[in-house]
Amino acid sequence: xxxxxxxxxxxxxxxxxxxxxxxxxSDAVVSGGSFPNFVVPLPDGSRYMAxxxxxxxxxxxxxxxxxxxVDGFLRGLAVDASGNAYVAAWNFTADxxxxxxxxxxxxxxxEPSGVVDLPVDRVAGECCVFSGGVAVDPARNRVYAxxxxxxxxxxxxxxxxxxxxANLNILDVRTHSPEFMYGTGLIxxxxxxxxxxxxxxxxxx
Numbered sequence: 001x002x003x004x005x006x007x008x009x010x011x012x013x014x015x016x017x018x019x020x021x022x023x024x025x026s027d028a029v030v031s032g033g034s035f036p037n038f039v040v041p042l043p044d045g046s047r048y049m050a051x052x053x054x055x056x057x058x059x060x061x062x063x064x065x066x067x068x069x070v071d072g073f074l075r076g077l078a079v080d081a082s083g084n085a086y087v088a089a090w091n092f093t094a095d096x097x098x099x100x101x102x103x104x105x106x107x108x109x110x111e112p113s114g115v116v117d118l119p120v121d122r123v124a125g126e127c128c129v130f131s132g133g134v135a136v137d138p139a140r141n142r143v144y145a146x147x148x149x150x151x152x153x154x155x156x157x158x159x160x161x162x163x164x165x166a167n168l169n170i171l172d173v174r175t176h177s178p179e180f181m182y183g184t185g186l187i188x189x190x191x192x193x194x195x196x197x198x199x200x201x202x203x204x205x
Contacts, residue, residue, distance in 0.1 A: 038077035040085075048085050050077040055087050055106060066110030072102060076133035076192055078143070080166065083108035088145055088192075090131040098122075101131040101147040105168055114168040118160070120149050132159065133192030135200060141166055146192045146202045161200060 040048045045060030052074050056067035072091030079085050087104040105114040120126040132146035143164040150157035163172040191203030 038074065040077055040079045042079065042083065048077060048079055050074050050085075050087055055085060055104070057085070057108070057110060068106060068110055068112070070104050072131075075131040076135075076145075078134045078136040080136045080143075081138035084113060084166070086134045086136060086143055088131040088134040088147075090129060090147070098127050099129045101129045101145070103131075103134060103143075103145050103162075103164070103168060116164070116168045116170065118145055118147050118162050119170065119173060120160070126150070128157075132202065135192045135194045137194040137198055140198055142171075142194075143168070144192060144194060144200045146200075159202060161202065
């Protein structure tokens with residue numbers, strides 16, 4: 001399914017194995033992947049790695065330059081042109097009554113540079129939030145975070161895309177509410193990319 005909304009394009013394949021993911025020409029633009037492991041190589045031979053509860057930077061020899069913990073289950077890792085890392089995660093609230101999606105930023109030296117909870121309207125019944133990935137578009141100074149919300153009892157899930165600047169200020173939030181057979185919705189799942197035209201691609205099921 002392909003939906004274009006203003007500057008955003010949502011690509012939502014039912015059969016991920018049959019759909020090719022974009023070829024990434026740049027080493028520091030975007031990375032998305034499958035849960036639980038994410039790796040982004042950098043020009044100097046170092047690389048970022050992330051998994052559930054952590055993000056770390058490895059030097060060119062494979063040694064750990066730094067390692068940081070994050071709260072939750074990892075769903076995405078992206079690196080901008082300056083080497084800052086953006087990590088998308090989700091977790092349960094403290095009382096396990098709901099879930100939240102969160103975006104972290106770390107500097108190239110490992111310093112925490114920001115954290116933001118991605119917005120949902122809980123008054124309107126939006127709940128059960130899953131992070132779906134993160135992508136960086138350095139040419140436009142934009143960060144895109146995909147996440148899902150809904151009511152699993154009713155089978156309805158929808159996808160939101162938060163548009164942020166490099167300081168994690170939320171500039172816009174777009175919602176995609178698919179209408180498919182049996183009324184089921186769609187869950188963003190780990191693959192979020194930006195192409196050379198600035199279109200955002202989100203893989204879900």
